[in-house]
Amino acid sequence: MHFTEEELAIAKSVDLCQVAASLGYTVKRVGRYHTLKEMDSIRIYQRTHWFRWSRKYDRGENGGSQIDFLKVFAGLEVKEAVFWLLDFAGYHDHEKEHDLKHQVVWKKEESKKEFILPEASPTNHYLYRYLNHTRCISKEVIDFFVNAGLIYESKQYHNIVFKGNDKDGITRFASMRGVFDREGKSFKCDVAGNDKNYGFNVMNNKSTTVIVFEAAIDLMSFIEAYRGYDSNKLALGMLSDAPLVTFLKEHPQVRTIQLCLDNDAPGREATLLLRHKYEELGYQVIDSPPPALFKDYNEWLVSEKTKPVEEYAEHIMVKNGLTR
16 A cells, blocks of 8 residues: 555654654653653654664664654554554545554554563573573573573573562563574564563662663673672663662662663763762762773673683682782
């Protein structure tokens, strides 16, 4: 089915801020642009087009029109996205009425899905192999997360599922990460219907510190490197601090925030902003980026663990203040 120039113009005139809000995102104005509380790397300009200031996403997922926004964030094809926007704008064409009712309206309702965790695999074979062999995380640390019910392997595609629980242990958020990387590219996505005000976390109500990361695997890598099981830990899954806001509300004993965000430009910028924000709120904030020259904690961990045996042994001795 082809759309007229008038229909395309109507679709591209729809307020993108309202589109984002209808999908469940919280839109905030910042100076001359708008952003999303859940993803502050998003910039919406003139309420009609958007751009994502992040290097983590493939070409085609970093910006565009309202149509591109629905493709990326609602999983729609181009035709479905145009239908969706026309219906949102209140446009009706009698010849296309059937399609509008059965494709647009259905897709709009489908975009707000029920939160259902993927079915678990009978074993965690691929999960262990990937985290241990590729990410250099020990079986001991992987066991800790598996036994705590915080990660598991999905049955259908063998993705690793990372669960984000609230203070009562109820899972509110979940993300997935593939174990079959192809030419450096990997599958990553959030489970549909999740609450982005929560993140993958490890809780200890006796600890007054929370250590914050961008990614779940960096959180696990930190524990691998320092055997730091005692403090609270949180992976944002993005650069927005919405999960941190929720975590601090649910754990009022926390007074120290240790930021372990990435060493790239977005990570450093986010660290500065969060440090200023939370120091103003009375928290002690510590900036603990990965060691210089490494983007994140897992990249550093892999580098350390894949050094020649003698070099790695020397590093461990120096780290622990030992001599031969």
